[in-house]
Amino acid sequence: MPTLFSTLPQVGDRVFLTDGGLETCLIFHDGVDLPDFAAFVLLADEPGRAALRRYFVPYLETAISAGVGLVLETPTWRASPDWGARLGYSRDELDAANRAAVDLLVGLREEYGTERAPVVVSGNIGPRGDGYSATSLMTPDEAQGYHSEQIATFADTAADLVTALTMTYSAEAIGVARAAAAAGMPSVISFTVETDGVLPSGESLEDAVRAVDAATGSAPVYYMLNCAHPTHFEATLTAGDCSRERIRGLRVNASTSSHAELDDAVELDAGDPDDLARRVAQLHAGMPHLSVLGGCCGTDLRHIDAIRRAIA
Numbered sequence: 001m002p003t004l005f006s007t008l009p010q011v012g013d014r015v016f017l018t019d020g021g022l023e024t025c026l027i028f029h030d031g032v033d034l035p036d037f038a039a040f041v042l043l044a045d046e047p048g049r050a051a052l053r054r055y056f057v058p059y060l061e062t063a064i065s066a067g068v069g070l071v072l073e074t075p076t077w078r079a080s081p082d083w084g085a086r087l088g089y090s091r092d093e094l095d096a097a098n099r100a101a102v103d104l105l106v107g108l109r110e111e112y113g114t115e116r117a118p119v120v121v122s123g124n125i126g127p128r129g130d131g132y133s134a135t136s137l138m139t140p141d142e143a144q145g146y147h148s149e150q151i152a153t154f155a156d157t158a159a160d161l162v163t164a165l166t167m168t169y170s171a172e173a174i175g176v177a178r179a180a181a182a183a184g185m186p187s188v189i190s191f192t193v194e195t196d197g198v199l200p201s202g203e204s205l206e207d208a209v210r211a212v213d214a215a216t217g218s219a220p221v222y223y224m225l226n227c228a229h230p231t232h233f234e235a236t237l238t239a240g241d242c243s244r245e246r247i248r249g250l251r252v253n254a255s256t257s258s259h260a261e262l263d264d265a266v267e268l269d270a271g272d273p274d275d276l277a278r279r280v281a282q283l284h285a286g287m288p289h290l291s292v293l294g295g296c297c298g299t300d301l302r303h304i305d306a307i308r309r310a311i312a
Contacts, residue, residue, distance in 0.1 A: 016069035018294025028268035038078035060112040074101035077126035123154030131166035132259035134201035143175020155183040169201035170211040190224035197236035209243035224249030230279035254298030277306035
């Protein structure tokens with residue numbers, strides 16, 4: 001169960017940063033092989049853990065020097081039963097990997113975190129299927145059953161919450177939120193959208209948020225958007241629908257490309273960090289309750305620092 005915070009400190013007036021695109025940085029910048037985009041495999045040995053520490057430490061140092069909070073996600077986006085089985089992990093080995101991921105970030109928090117720059121550790125839940133498309137859909141009950149195992153592991157660690165990143169349809173998000181509530185863990189749901197601001201399932205963002213809240217008694221602490229460029233959802237967030245007040249976080253892509261284009265890309269598109277930061281800052285100015293701001297695919301420390309400077 002979470003132990004450090006009685007309430008989540010990022011649910012307030014001050015801004016918390018996140019890291020950038022963990023997997024894309026490791027693959028394209030560091031030349032690390034991540035089968036099935038799975039960073040949790042690096043936890044298996046000391047060289048892999050060292051690579052993860054080298055990735056996370058600069059974000060911690062930046063947050064500390066700026067005096068801002070930081071939300072760090074465990075490198076476990078693929079550490080769920082189906083993906084683990086594809087990679088040859090037993091259930092016990094997968095449990096151990098999820099625990100090791102939390103231990104890694106908690107250790108870094110103890111080393112670097114300060115009262116002025118608090119560090120929140122989130123257990124990262126990824127989609128059962130492809131994070132870029134809504135295929136092989138589950139019912140909410142099926143999704144709850146599937147994600148309960150990983151969430152139960154996180155509930156038995158020092159993780160402060162669980163965050164489901166890159167959710168492509170509302171039924172799976174409902175299952176995650178229910179599983180987290182049953183385990184006594186705070187949850188955050190982060191949807192992804194296509195270039196038109198609509199979920200890969202065809203649901204509008206407003207409809208997806210409404211559906212999850214209605215089915216769970218508004219169980220998620222808040223919602224986020226990730227794995228999309230601001231140009232894909234700026235109009236959606238400024239339209240004034242009821243969902244915008246529930247959205248407190250953005251983890252943006254560096255590239256303006258679609259999910260399909262990114263899936264086919266063989267080179268990293270780092271975009272324009274300053275333009276990305278300006279767009280994030282404009283959204284924050286219009287939605288002051290946006291309190292968690294950071295990066296997703298293609299972003300690195302340059303993008304996060306540009307966001308920090310743009311909203312300062």
